[in-house]
Amino acid sequence: MTPEEKYELFERKISDELSSNEEEMLSQIIKEDKTIAEEFNVYKEWSSYLDTSLNLEQDQFDLEQNLKKIGDSYFEKKPAKKETKVIKISSWVYAVAASVAIVLGVYTFTKSDPAYNDFASIPKLSITERGSEDEISKKAEASFNSKNYEEAEKYLSELLKNDNSNSEYLFYLGITLVEQDKHEKASVIFEKLRQGASVYKYKAIWFEALNQLKQKNEGRCAELLKSLPPEAEDYQQAQKLLKKL
Secondary structure (H helix, E strand, C coil), X not given: CCHHHHHHHHHHHHCCCCCHHHXXXXXXXXXXXXXXXXXXXXXXXXXXXXXCCCCHHHHHHXXXXXXXXXXXXXXXXXXXXXXXXXXXXXXXXXXXXXXXXXXXXXXXXXXXXXXXXXXXXXXXXXXXXCCCCCHHHHHHHHHHHCCCHHHHHHHHHHHHHHCCCCHHHHHHHHHHXXXXXXXXXXXXXXXXXXXXXXXXXXXXXXHXXXXXXXXXXXXXXXXXXXXXXXXXXXXXXXXXHHHHC
């Protein structure tokens, strides 16, 4: 088994992707070879840590050094009888470090910061009652659902002139503002909803968190996410986003 194959096996084990035969094979290897068992434990611990780590370059270096120490410690207990054996061992140790670098390099390349578009699921606007002749409501609904947020902002603002406490109009107006990068205006609206007791209270917190994420204000985003209670509709998504921040 090459070092690359071994670390791929470790990674698939951690991700619960091994077949029953592969599980049995890896268990047997770990049982019979203490060095590989220790390598696997180190790899597993660091893999878990890297899920939330931001300092990947330092982590990669530290992991390589730890695995190298494991290899050095193990082989020091077995004195080399021939110079060629020492060379082979040295090559193996650096192969381990190189393999880890490859795995972490792929991880680093594929890992990206969470983005607004990854989490923003825009709800449909439905404010026009059946048989209604309210043209402004119809236009607001049509423009919002077709993602014409500039037009939707205009019509929703018009509706709010006659009903300035309508939480539904406010919530959807807030979304149009976020989509147009009018962040400060959106925050004012979401804060008003957050302080109220309407059905849009928790939705406003979620979208304000996304509003902050879009501005790269990850600290404020995290604060808002943590304020969402478990009964909130977006609670699970909030937990996923928190893990990525």
